Amino acid sequence: MKIVVIGGGAAGLMAAWAAANEGAEVTLIEKNSKCGKKIYITGKGRCNVTNDCSADEYLAHVVHGGKFLTGAIWSFPPSALMEHLERGGLRLKTERGNRVFPVSDKASDVTRCLENYCKNAGVDIRLDNEVTKLDILNSTMRGIITKNGEIFCDRVIVCTGGNSYPSTGSCGDGYRFAGEAGHTVVPPVPSLCGVNLKGGYFKPMQGLSLKNVGLKIYVGGRQVRELFGEMQFTHFGASGPLILTASALINRCEPSSVKLVLDFKPALDDEKLEARLLRDFDEYKNKDISNCLKNMLPSSAVGPLLERCGIGPAKKVNSVTRAERAALLTNLKNFDILFSSLRGFEEAVVTSGGVSLKEVNPKTMESRLVKGLYFCGEVLDCDAFTGGFNLQIAFSTGYAAGRAAARG
Numbered sequence: 001m002k003i004v005v006i007g008g009g010a011a012g013l014m015a016a017w018a019a020a021n022e023g024a025e026v027t028l029i030e031k032n033s034k035c036g037k038k039i040y041i042t043g044k045g046r047c048n049v050t051n052d053c054s055a056d057e058y059l060a061h062v063v064h065g066g067k068f069l070t071g072a073i074w075s076f077p078p079s080a081l082m083e084h085l086e087r088g089g090l091r092l093k094t095e096r097g098n099r100v101f102p103v104s105d106k107a108s109d110v111t112r113c114l115e116n117y118c119k120n121a122g123v124d125i126r127l128d129n130e131v132t133k134l135d136i137l138n139s140t141m142r143g144i145i146t147k148n149g150e151i152f153c154d155r156v157i158v159c160t161g162g163n164s165y166p167s168t169g170s171c172g173d174g175y176r177f178a179g180e181a182g183h184t185v186v187p188p189v190p191s192l193c194g195v196n197l198k199g200g201y202f203k204p205m206q207g208l209s210l211k212n213v214g215l216k217i218y219v220g221g222r223q224v225r226e227l228f229g230e231m232q233f234t235h236f237g238a239s240g241p242l243i244l245t246a247s248a249l250i251n252r253c254e255p256s257s258v259k260l261v262l263d264f265k266p267a268l269d270d271e272k273l274e275a276r277l278l279r280d281f282d283e284y285k286n287k288d289i290s291n292c293l294k295n296m297l298p299s300s301a302v303g304p305l306l307e308r309c310g311i312g313p314a315k316k317v318n319s320v321t322r323a324e325r326a327a328l329l330t331n332l333k334n335f336d337i338l339f340s341s342l343r344g345f346e347e348a349v350v351t352s353g354g355v356s357l358k359e360v361n362p363k364t365m366e367s368r369l370v371k372g373l374y375f376c377g378e379v380l381d382c383d384a385f386t387g388g389f390n391l392q393i394a395f396s397t398g399y400a401a402g403r404a405a406a407r408g
Helices: 008-020 040-047 053-057 064-074 078-087 107-120 173-180 241-250 270-283 289-293 299-309 322-333 389-407
Strands: 002-005 023-030 062-064 092-095 099-104 124-125 131-137 140-146 149-152 155-158 183-193 195-197 210-219 224-231 237-241 260-263 339-342 349-355 373-375
Touching: 002 008, 002 173, 002 322, 002 389, 008 023, 008 107, 008 155, 008 373, 008 389, 053 339, 062 064, 064 092, 064 289, 064 389, 078 092, 078 299, 092 260, 107 124, 131 173, 131 195, 140 155, 155 173, 173 183, 173 339, 183 241, 183 389, 195 241, 210 241, 224 241, 241 260, 241 339, 270 289, 270 322, 289 299, 299 322, 373 389
Parallel strands: 002 023, 002 155, 023 124, 155 373
Antiparallel strands: 092 099, 131 140, 140 149, 183 349, 195 237, 195 339, 210 224, 210 260, 224 237
């Protein structure tokens, strides 16, 4: 069985090894001068390879494509991936949130481990070679056409990634291949990225990191999720773990329908928050309101909060009206951060969207339209939250595709 794998990222390296391990003759084509270029920048260069959790727990963190991925994740769960990598000489460690990293904190060690598996299995890795077209005849794969000529084969596995971080070579080639093969491509959008905010109210908060805050997500006036954790205000708007998670939930929504509401004090209900505010008001009754609130909020957040409430920063606490106090309480628990849009693919950790799952066999990753054509990894319409879950999608679908393609 002759198999060509297009793309030398996480999914491609896994698919190539899995196919070769089943006895197939495998050629891996990578357009860059080295494999795993995107792996090198994941986890800020440390590579969060997976999440150390059960298959069921893992699937609960998938945003799109959970049902489709069920078989692949159960066949090759995080535990199997970790065992595979450690068997290949890569020592792993588990950190906060069950995130798994190499002990060395070097993403390059992950790529090296995956490449060694491929080389030891006899995979022919060809770098600096770009695929321009699939060769399909009568809905059956015949081979691929590259800038260096045509390669005939029995099976082709497309592992070209999505649109995120285009500098790594992920520029949507796989979507084009899929479209030319007759597949439906769900429009790709950025996911796990920061958000742009409206107005300039947040400028004084630029660089402010907030911990233990809440974020409520509304779409079309309906609350769809409430999150708890950390976020930061930036020069363009907001980022951080809470915002990245929110982006995965809203990236297919009309921006005008989205509302993101910050809760500065999620540990306090309305009654307790009011009691706390009244205590501070009593203690600082002859002080400016801005000084009083610094006891409750980071100083850079006080100005924007008062502006939203229509209260001057120099107003004395003892002259704050009941209506103004009510406005303070409302905005401390429900501060609309004025969502405008998502940041672009250049900053998105992953792409949401891709080859329609209805047209791919979930057990084998084979196209339902073209015999011998397989898709895996980010090119598929599957994505998950941050924490190692997206790389696991690449590894599990790559493993499924490689084995199935080799077995015919």
